[in-house]
Amino acid sequence: MSWEKDPLWTKARLFLKYAFEDTERDDPKFGLWCSMGLELLARASLSSISPTLLALPDRNHIYLLHALRKESEVPFPQSIPAAVVFDLCKKIYPGFSEEDHNIAKALLSRRNAELHSGTAAFIEYKSSQWLTGFYHACKSLVTTLEKTLVDLFGEEEARLAEEILSGNREIIKTNVLAGIAAHKKVFESKKRENKEKAKIDSEKLGLELSTQRHHRVTCPACQCVATVQGREFGKEHVVSEAGGNITIKQAVLPTSFSCSACGLNFTTFTELEIAGIGNSYTRRKTCSAAEYYGLIDPENIDEYLASEHGDFLEYDNE
Amino acid sequence: MIIDLKKLEEKGWILVDGISTKHDLLELGKTVGTPVPTPNGELIKEIRRLSKEKAPLGSQSSLYGAGSFPLHTDTVFWPLPVKYVLLRGYGDTRRPTTVGVISELIKDYDKKFYNYIKKSIWLVNVGNKKFYCSCNFGEGSCMGWRYDADLMSPVNKEAIYINKILNQIVRNKVSDNIVWSGNQAVIIANWNVLHGRGERPPNEGVRIIERLYVR
Numbered sequence: 001m002s003w004e005k006d007p008l009w010t011k012a013r014l015f016l017k018y019a020f021e022d023t024e025r026d027d028p029k030f031g032l033w034c035s036m037g038l039e040l041l042a043r044a045s046l047s048s049i050s051p052t053l054l055a056l057p058d059r060n061h062i063y064l065l066h067a068l069r070k071e072s073e074v075p076f077p078q079s080i081p082a083a084v085v086f087d088l089c090k091k092i093y094p095g096f097s098e099e100d101h102n103i104a105k106a107l108l109s110r111r112n113a114e115l116h117s118g119t120a121a122f123i124e125y126k127s128s129q130w131l132t133g134f135y136h137a138c139k140s141l142v143t144t145l146e147k148t149l150v151d152l153f154g155e156e157e158a159r160l161a162e163e164i165l166s167g168n169r170e171i172i173k174t175n176v177l178a179g180i181a182a183h184k185k186v187f188e189s190k191k192r193e194n195k196e197k198a199k200i201d202s203e204k205l206g207l208e209l210s211t212q213r214h215h216r217v218t219c220p221a222c223q224c225v226a227t228v229q230g231r232e233f234g235k236e237h238v239v240s241e242a243g244g245n246i247t248i249k250q251a252v253l254p255t256s257f258s259c260s261a262c263g264l265n266f267t268t269f270t271e272l273e274i275a276g277i278g279n280s281y282t283r284r285k286t287c288s289a290a291e292y293y294g295l296i297d298p299e300n301i302d303e304y305l306a307s308e309h310g311d312f313l314e315y316d317n318e
Numbered sequence: 319m320i321i322d323l324k325k326l327e328e329k330g331w332i333l334v335d336g337i338s339t340k341h342d343l344l345e346l347g348k349t350v351g352t353p354v355p356t357p358n359g360e361l362i363k364e365i366r367r368l369s370k371e372k373a374p375l376g377s378q379s380s381l382y383g384a385g386s387f388p389l390h391t392d393t394v395f396w397p398l399p400v401k402y403v404l405l406r407g408y409g410d411t412r413r414p415t416t417v418g419v420i421s422e423l424i425k426d427y428d429k430k431f432y433n434y435i436k437k438s439i440w441l442v443n444v445g446n447k448k449f450y451c452s453c454n455f456g457e458g459s460c461m462g463w464r465y466d467a468d469l470m471s472p473v474n475k476e477a478i479y480i481n482k483i484l485n486q487i488v489r490n491k492v493s494d495n496i497v498w499s500g501n502q503a504v505i506i507a508n509w510n511v512l513h514g515r516g517e518r519p520p521n522e523g524v525r526i527i528e529r530l531y532v533r
Contacts (some may be wrong), residue, residue, distance in 0.1 A: 001398075002397040003448040004398050006397060006457075007397045010450040010452050011449075013437075014439050014450055014473060014474070017439070069354075146456070151436065154437065310406070
């Protein structure tokens with residue numbers, strides 16, 4: 001059994017690759033892989049001090065000796081439970097905050113429910129509820145390993161995580177909640193017929209915008225139909241290939257919100273997440289196989305070459 | 319026994335004269351770290367040429383028989399490979415031990431190669447030992463490399479790319495040949511230098527290599 005830092009760190013990266021590259025964000029497996037990756041990351045972090053921290057205490061120090069490489073014949077060495085791992089991280093690393101600890105334990109509870117019961121634990125625990133905290137906990141732990149989020153997630157995901165983490169959460173939270181309360185108050189003070197009309201109009205507009213790369217959500221202030229827009233991220237997933245057409249699903253991180261009924265607006269993911277409308281969603285698009293694979297029509301090869309290379313006479317040179 | 323540790327650090331391997339017994343080799347090992355036994359309990363293992371059939375499963379001999387061995391990191395089957403490998407050769411010593419300093423072997427590769435090395439994920443699969451690892455790891459303030467084309471398989475696309483390149487390197491390049499002469503031992507910095515076995519000379523007699531692992 002390997003409790004050394006490098007195998008644990010590598011396996012954490014592998015599980016997070018399964019989450020971020022191989023799984024769609026709205027798939028319950030996304031949360032499961034993230035939770036398991038986080039646990040391995042925390043174990044790697046403790047192991048960087050000493051693998052002995054991971055050994056389950058026992059009267060004869062069997063597992064401790066195994067961690068010290070003094071007892072290699074233990075068939076199934078037992079390590080401390082994940083909850084203790086996170087408790088130790090909190091005790092040892094000042095950077096692993098109370099919030100990091102809470103989100104790690106919350107994900108752990110969901111993971112346990114997912115693995116040890118019939119509950120579909122991650123279906124109801126949407127990534128918008130935990131992703132920011134998860135990124136923060138990962139950042140706290142990679143720092144203890146003298147690594148970065150780029151080392152853990154790769155460039156693209158790390159950039160997104162840093163962007164999300166960059167805002168001052170407490171100030172943003174106060175502003176968002178105040179904004180929702182103010183718009184709610186104004187909307188509720190309107191005459192009943194005006195509210196009804198605004199609701200009907202928002203439904204019409206929502207339907208129209210949903211065909212223009214908007215995604216419909218419920219406004220947290222007036223409960224009418226509003227829309228979010230966002231940025232595509234992560235891997236494209238081909239869901240069907242038929243009749244020369246390819247249908248692709250792509251995750252979208254919402255980054256702006258607008259409600260036509262009460263006028264509430266948000267412009268960052270963090271605001272949307274605090275307002276409870278930060279769930280990532282998927283966008284489907286269908287394109288031809290030629291478009292998807294970037295194929296060139298042989299009939300138009302001259303046109304293509306001209307557009308790519310300008311004057312193509314040089315090609316005749318040996 | 320005085321060892322030029324600075325030279326060992328800079329060059330990655332050094333030859334030490336005056337090592338004529340197992341005891342000498344063990345004492346030499348103690349000057350650079352803590353000697354550790356091999357998985358079967360021996361502190362100093364005598365390695366002899368073996369045919370594929372007689373070699374233990376998973377060993378280089380079981381794959382290459384009496385032929386040459388590609389360059390490799392020793393003890394990749396441990397989550398943290400040993401820091402030093404000490405070897406002493408005697409008998410028919412015409413066949414050299416090959417060494418490859420990793421930084422030299424990969425110096426001509428591009429940014430993509432180095433970027434992929436950091437991202438690569440590997441699986442060590444030796445008998446009942448199976449674990450994930452990186453090929454470039456950090457331990458304290460030291461950086462180390464781990465590569466054995468036969469015992470490590472690539473897990474992600476970055477590792478597949480790196481494996482194609484390293485697999486060619488370890489089979490076709492060497493930095494130096496250690497030609498055994500008299501009472502000498504070599505200390506190899508196993509985290510930075512790969513080693514292997516050279517081509518078999520005609521009518522090779524008994525060639526014995528004593529090996530000591532040091533953490």
